[in-house]
Amino acid sequence: MRYQGSCHCGGIAFEVEGEVDSGLACNCSICHRKGSLLWFVPRNALTLKTPxxxxxxxxxxxxxxxxxxxxxxxxxxxxxxxxxxxxAMAAINLRCLQDFDLDSVPVHTFDGRAV
Incomplete structure (x- = not known):
């Protein structure tokens, strides 16, 4: 499946190809503060639509x-x-995908603080 995504203002827009089977919530110092819900894909599955x-x-x-x-x-x-x-990998913030139901995928936790 192909998904469209962007930042809030649209200055960064992208497409990503794949099947979202789960999201990852990490508690490392940066992920915890950002509140990202991550989906990992090969980097070549991500296509930038903006420079x-x-x-x-x-x-x-x-x-x-x-x-x-x-x-x-x-x-x-x-x-x-x-x-x-x-x-090469990309960690997609599922919260930035358009028309994606976050409740449709299980969320796994990762103890990034321990790494």
């Missing part, structure tokens, strides 16, 4: 995950990194 220059990036700790956000409205629609096998 990459519209995004700002934040990294912390080991600086391996690029937390993308809109410099205008501050919303975090996705992040980018690699999985343990070295594959």
């Amino acid at each position: 990459a220059e519209n995004m700002s990036t934040y990294t912390f700790n080991q600086h391996v995950v690029k937390h993308r956000f809109c410099p205008t409205c501050g919303i975090h629609p996705f992040g980018e990194g690699v999985d343990p096998q070295g594959n």
Whole structure:
């Protein structure tokens, strides 16, 4: 299935392809504050519909995950990194998908504070 997503103001817009089977709620220092509900997909499943220059990036700790956000409205629609096998991945914030029923998927928790 193909989903449309964006930040609040529309400065960052994207499409993502895949089947959402669950969301991940992480309690690390940044996810806890952002309130993101994450869905992980291969990076090539994510297509930007707006220029990459519209995004700002934040990294912390080991600086391996690029937390993308809109410099205008501050919303975090996705992040980018690699999985343990070295594959490029995107962490989509399910709260930024248009017409997506968050109650339709189970939510799993991840203890990011322990990592």
